Amino acid sequence: MAQSLLAFLAMMLATIAALNQYRAQMNTYEKLIHSEYEIMANAVAIEQIELLDIGTDWADLEDVDGDTMQVAFSAGDLTVDFDLMFAVQYVDENGDPSASPTSIKEVQVMAFHDKFFLPMVTHTRLFSE
Amino acid sequence: MQFMLDHIAAALVYMTVAFLIAFTQIRATSETIEQTIAYASKKQILELADLLEQELALIGEGMPPNQQITNVVTNTQGETTSFIFWRNDGIDDLLIEYRLVFVDSVTVGQDTFALYRMDRYVNSVLDGGSQATLKNFRLDPLNASGNIVSPDAAKLVRATVVSTYPLGDLDDMYIGQTHWGITIQPMNLN
Numbered sequence: 622m623a624q625s626l627l628a629f630l631a632m633m634l635a636t637i638a639a640l641n642q643y644r645a646q647m648n649t650y651e652k653l654i655h656s657e658y659e660i661m662a663n664a665v666a667i668e669q670i671e672l673l674d675i676g677t678d679w680a681d682l683e684d685v686d687g688d689t690m691q692v693a694f695s696a697g698d699l700t701v702d703f704d705l706m707f708a709v710q711y712v713d714e715n716g717d718p719s720a721s722p723t724s725i726k727e728v729q730v731m732a733f734h735d736k737f738f739l740p741m742v743t744h745t746r747l748f749s750e
Numbered sequence: 751m752q753f754m755l756d757h758i759a760a761a762l763v764y765m766t767v768a769f770l771i772a773f774t775q776i777r778a779t780s781e782t783i784e785q786t787i788a789y790a791s792k793k794q795i796l797e798l799a800d801l802l803e804q805e806l807a808l809i810g811e812g813m814p815p816n817q818q819i820t821n822v823v824t825n826t827q828g829e830t831t832s833f834i835f836w837r838n839d840g841i842d843d844l845l846i847e848y849r850l851v852f853v854d855s856v857t858v859g860q861d862t863f864a865l866y867r868m869d870r871y872v873n874s875v876l877d878g879g880s881q882a883t884l885k886n887f888r889l890d891p892l893n894a895s896g897n898i899v900s901p902d903a904a905k906l907v908r909a910t911v912v913s914t915y916p917l918g919d920l921d922d923m924y925i926g927q928t929h930w931g932i933t934i935q936p937m938n939l940n
Contacts, residue, residue, distance in 0.1 A: 624756075624760075628759070628760070628763040631763060631767045632763060632766055632767055632770075635766070635767045635770035635771055635774075636770060638770070638771070638774050639770050639773065639774045639777075642774045642777055642778050642781075643777070645781075646777065646781050649781065649785060653788060656792075657927075657928065657929055660928075660929055660930055660931070661929055661931065663931075663932075664910070664930070664931030664932055664933070665931075667932055667933055668896065668906075668908060668932075668933035671906055671933050671934070671935045672894065672895070672896050672906070672933075674935060675894045675905055675906070675935060676894040676895065694910075694929075694931060695910070696886045696888070696910045696911075696912045696929055696931065697827075697828070697885060697886035697912055699912070699927075699929075
């Protein structure tokens, strides 16, 4: 009886070890994939901020507040779509949000992907009048 | 008879446990190797990214307006095979060229793709570049609307790079890819 229990215990421990290893491997793959999406999201978010920087007048920046758009990261035969969300607010000289208009606007771009619940990246840039 | 059955059961248990432990160990080793390869590939592409990010921002620095991006050549696969621009390092005028060089054609499973290396030339002298693991390399001059334009109309430069690395064993190999991209606004293009 005792021998059977020991044998069962040995097999159970070995199985748990194998399962844990498998789970760790899955976690690693998931992190690797997440990291790739993050880099791609970063590329599209930065591009939109640069386009805003050179293509939009400072006075019109709040027009994009609340805007959403879908932008693709393309490289070779790969295309990945990201949803971007814009937020614009006035900030003071310390970068703190200000309820009244100031000479500095903070533009925030968040990039989302369907596979992930949280934003992949968030970029913020300050624009002075 | 009971004695024999006990020995057979013990041998079966031993073999099962030994197999599980050996299998787990092999998987763990294989995973560690794959992680190391992926990390090395990521490190290489980030080193290239660092070079591009710093240098593309300096396009046309210290140069007259007509000496900025002088030529961009794209091959039929859409890769940028030559990207030439001027900059001044505070002492000399430097003509920088990023030249994409075909290295090999690789077949993995059903897929065949080209591998490239990016060579960096300064005044026609080879000076740095990338590893020969690039699958895609694009440098696109963009206008203020984000459309690809001719070099003399560029306000931004978008860089896109994909690097590859082998995974799995020889009988069951597949390719991992690591991506990087950025859009830069060189101050002297505005």
